[in-house]
Amino acid sequence: MSSLPPNPLPFFPLLSFPLPATAALLAALCWTLASLLWRRLPTSLSAVQLNLLKNLLAVVLQLPFAFSQAWQLPPRGLLLLACSGVVGIALGDSLFFAALRRLGTRRALTIDAGGPAFTTLAGVLLLREWPGPPQIGGIALISLAVVLVARGAAQVPSGDGCGACNGDPSSSGQVARLPMGGVLLALGALVCGSLGALLSRAALLSGPISPLQAATLRLAAASLVLLPLAGRIPLRVPRPRPARRRWPLLLLATLLGTSAGIVLQQVALAGLSGGLAVALMSTAPVMALPLAWWLEGDRPGWRGLFAAIVALAGVSLVVGLPSPL
Numbered sequence: 001m002s003s004l005p006p007n008p009l010p011f012f013p014l015l016s017f018p019l020p021a022t023a024a025l026l027a028a029l030c031w032t033l034a035s036l037l038w039r040r041l042p043t044s045l046s047a048v049q050l051n052l053l054k055n056l057l058a059v060v061l062q063l064p065f066a067f068s069q070a071w072q073l074p075p076r077g078l079l080l081l082a083c084s085g086v087v088g089i090a091l092g093d094s095l096f097f098a099a100l101r102r103l104g105t106r107r108a109l110t111i112d113a114g115g116p117a118f119t120t121l122a123g124v125l126l127l128r129e130w131p132g133p134p135q136i137g138g139i140a141l142i143s144l145a146v147v148l149v150a151r152g153a154a155q156v157p158s159g160d161g162c163g164a165c166n167g168d169p170s171s172s173g174q175v176a177r178l179p180m181g182g183v184l185l186a187l188g189a190l191v192c193g194s195l196g197a198l199l200s201r202a203a204l205l206s207g208p209i210s211p212l213q214a215a216t217l218r219l220a221a222a223s224l225v226l227l228p229l230a231g232r233i234p235l236r237v238p239r240p241r242p243a244r245r246r247w248p249l250l251l252l253a254t255l256l257g258t259s260a261g262i263v264l265q266q267v268a269l270a271g272l273s274g275g276l277a278v279a280l281m282s283t284a285p286v287m288a289l290p291l292a293w294w295l296e297g298d299r300p301g302w303r304g305l306f307a308a309i310v311a312l313a314g315v316s317l318v319v320g321l322p323s324p325l
Contacts, residue, residue: 020271021319024280027264032287034257035108038100041249047097052226054250055089055219058258066216073209078217080203085218088196089262090225096189102182110149110285111186112193116142119194120275126198127205129273134317139279141314148307149285194278200266201274211266218262276318286311 038050045053073081100108116139123129131139196218204214268277289304 018271018319020268020277021280021315023264024268024272024277025283025315027261027268028281028284029287030256030261030264031281032284032291034253034261035100035284035288036291037249037253037256038097039104041246041253047101048094048226048229050097051090051094052223052229054254054258055093055223055226057251057254058262059216059219059223061255061259062212062216062219066210066213069210069213071209071213073203073207073213077203077206077209080199080206081209081214081217082221084196084199084203085221086225087192087199089218089222092189092192092196093222094226095185095192099182099185099189102179103186108182108186108189110146111183112190112282112284114143114146114187114282115190115194115197116275116279116282118191119197119278120273122194122198123201123274127202127274129275131273131275135276138314138317138319139275141310141317142279142282143314145286145307145311145314146282148303148310149289194274197265197269197278198274201269201277204266204270211263211270214266215259215262219258279318280315283311283315 041050071078096108096112099111102108103111120131120136120139200214200218203209265277265281268281272280286304286308289308
């Protein structure tokens with residue numbers, strides 16, 4: 001496997017990280033923040049309707065910039081990107097939104113973060129991308145961190161904060177039981193997201209295209225598929241009206257998770273194999289630990305702190321830095 005290109009931006013926040021790895025970690029952070037915002041968005045829209053709305057909003061925001069550059073990708077690459085958008089965004093995000101409402105932010109992200117092993121195996125079979133021993137060790141450590149977070153999510157003491165008022169099973173006053181329907185939805189989102197990433201990786205290998213153009217094409221294809229499935233999106237909300245913060249929340253979550261997150265994902269996939277990129281982007285559950293504690297009262301405890309250290313060691317191995325363990 002080829003070595004990672006150096007970061008050409010000396011002022012970039014993560015100075016010692018290669019640019020594709022930095023983009024993957026920033027994408028994970030964007031998706032974590034966006035997931036917390038989606039959980040707080042007061043809306044009666046279904047998961048499919050909400051997915052369509054944020055995709056259309058992102059396409060409108062990105063189109064002027066995407067068409068300001070020449071499109072040089074061959075038809076096969078454009079088709080792969082469109083298929084990637086349908087599988088990873090239209091289907092995967094709809095499943096993830098549905099799982100998010102049933103499981104809560106950290107649990108949905110945790111199950112969805114089981115993708116590194118699946119994507120790595122699929123990348124070996126479909127794209128012949130073999131990770132080296134350090135990268136395999138890094139993926140294993142990141143997966144271990146996810147397991148630790150998941151075990152910590154299985155039992156949460158009562159009285160942890162506002163999670164119950166948001167439908168978070170971790171704050172119901174009892175030992176949390178994960179609903180099987182939510183788990184299946186999250187697993188479906190995992191598979192679709194991994195396949196979407198591999199299709200996007202294959203497209204980016206077929207010719208030159210900017211990450212913004214790739215993200216815009218994926219979102220446009222996803223929106224076209226969702227249009228007949230979403231039904232009518234109500235323009236007026238019956239009383240009692242939600243708080244006036246709804247549209248600012250929607251715009252901010254879309255800019256973070258849909259626009260910035262997917263553009264950064266394309267940067268990562270252009271410079272890393274599918275398995276390594278997905279492994280780094282799967283650190284979202286670890287990033288969610290302090291945010292979920294602060295915003296949802298979901299306390300990770302010592303297990304979460306140890307998981308963060310293990311995840312950091314895994315990230316260090318993946319990007320070729322000295323491991324802290």
